Amino acid sequence: MGLHLEFEVLGDNFSSAGTASEEVKRKLKHLGIGSEDVRRVAIAMYEGEMNMVIHAGGGRAIVDIYLDRIEIELVDKGAGIPDIELAMTPGYSTAKESVRCLGFGAGMGLPNMKKYTDKMEIQSVVGEGTTVKMTAFFH
Amino acid sequence: MKISTIKDILNAEVIVPARDMDAEVNLACASDMMSDVLAFVKDQAVLLTGLCNPQVIRTAGMMDMKCVVLVRGKRPDPLMAKLAEEYDIALLASSCHMYVACGLLYEGGLRPVKGC
Numbered sequence: 001m002g003l004h005l006e007f008e009v010l011g012d013n014f015s016s017a018g019t020a021s022e023e024v025k026r027k028l029k030h031l032g033i034g035s036e037d038v039r040r041v042a043i044a045m046y047e048g049e050m051n052m053v054i055h056a057g058g059g060r061a062i063v064d065i066y067l068d069r070i071e072i073e074l075v076d077k078g079a080g081i082p083d084i085e086l087a088m089t090p091g092y093s094t095a096k097e098s099v100r101c102l103g104f105g106a107g108m109g110l111p112n113m114k115k116y117t118d119k120m121e122i123q124s125v126v127g128e129g130t131t132v133k134m135t136a137f138f139h
Numbered sequence: 140m141k142i143s144t145i146k147d148i149l150n151a152e153v154i155v156p157a158r159d160m161d162a163e164v165n166l167a168c169a170s171d172m173m174s175d176v177l178a179f180v181k182d183q184a185v186l187l188t189g190l191c192n193p194q195v196i197r198t199a200g201m202m203d204m205k206c207v208v209l210v211r212g213k214r215p216d217p218l219m220a221k222l223a224e225e226y227d228i229a230l231l232a233s234s235c236h237m238y239v240a241c242g243l244l245y246e247g248g249l250r251p252v253k254g255c
Contacts, residue, residue, distance in 0.1 A: 015218060018197040025201065031153045035182070035203065043177050050194075103190040103198075108174035114179070 002066040009049055009074075011058030014102060020061045021042070021046040024072075027065065031102065037138045040116035043068055047109040048074045048132055054099050056130065062083070069118075072134045078124035087122075140249045142229045145185060149233040149240055151208060155220050157229035164205050168252045169241050172252050173198040179252045187240050188213045193218045200226040210237045226238055 005027070009022035025042040031036075038068040045061070052059040056078025063070045081087045088110050095105025114120045117134040142161045146153060153160075169187040170176050173194055176186060182203040188195055191213040199207050200222070206229040209215060215223075215230060223230040233240055245251075 014195055018194065018201075021201065038203070039203055046197070046201050047174065047177060049212070073247070102172055102178055102192055103173040103188075106172040106174040108172075108178050112174060112177050 002064045005063040007061040009052045009058045009061055011056065017050055017053040018046055021049050024063055033138055041136050043136055044113045044116040045072050047112045050104055051109050052076045054095055054104060069135055069137045074132045077129040080130055081124040081126055082126050084122050084124060099112055140247060145177065145206060145244065146231055148243050149208060149235055149250045151231040151233040154215055154232050155223040155230040157205060158227055161204055166252045167244055167249045169237055180253045182254055187237060189213060189237055191215060193222055195229060196222040196226060199228055203230060208233055208240065210235055233235060
């Protein structure tokens with residue numbers, strides 16, 4: 001049995017963005033997971049959470065923590081990603097100038113999420129939304 | 140390098156002190172793009188930035204950084220300061236420009252995060 005957590009991620013609320021990732025980071029620390037694992041999971045989820053805030057008007061984060069791994073599912077009803085391969089290219093971003101001024105939209109979000117997790121799947125339908133599933137094993 | 144030494148070298152004001160201002164910082168990273176910062180996982184680092192919003196502290200917090208220096212005389216808003224306190228991150232403000240701040244810390248012996 002694992003620990004199940006769900007979070008509502010508010011869209012366009014830049015100040016509160018990241019609070020779900022903070023909560024997951026706290027939980028993992030509390031469970032005694034190694035600091036390197038905690039950090040990479042926190043970063044991957046934070047990038048995903050920021051993506052939902054910036055691009056999709058928010059969404060839901062569903063997190064399951066098991067003894068050996070964490071599974072994170074990020075579900076949004078945003079515009080969808082027309083070309084996932086292109087979106088995965090480091091440096092590629094469709095973020096607006098207003099978002100770039102806030103320090104995001106460097107085109108490193110999805111590459112960072114892939115880099116810091118052991119498995120990442122993206123399912124996206126244009127006009128319907130995107131689901132990102134990430135799994136990270138604890139070392 | 141100690142956080143207190145960074146403060147002295149940059150002639151910085153302490154906006155929010157860390158519980159241990161003599162904690163060691165081993166590496167430095169300078170950027171206004173938070174996703175670039177997040178691309179390099181290292182703890183015990185200091186972040187130098189000209190960006191001034193709560194996500195700077197969240198980014199530093201996710202990475203277990205010890206210290207954030209706002210350059211070019213930027214001042215944090217109350218939420219930013221509150222988050223720094225929660226994360227136990229020293230929040231400093233210096234009137235130095237980014238290039239100068241980096242140069243001074245490098246000269247003092249602080250090295251970059253690899254790849255940053």
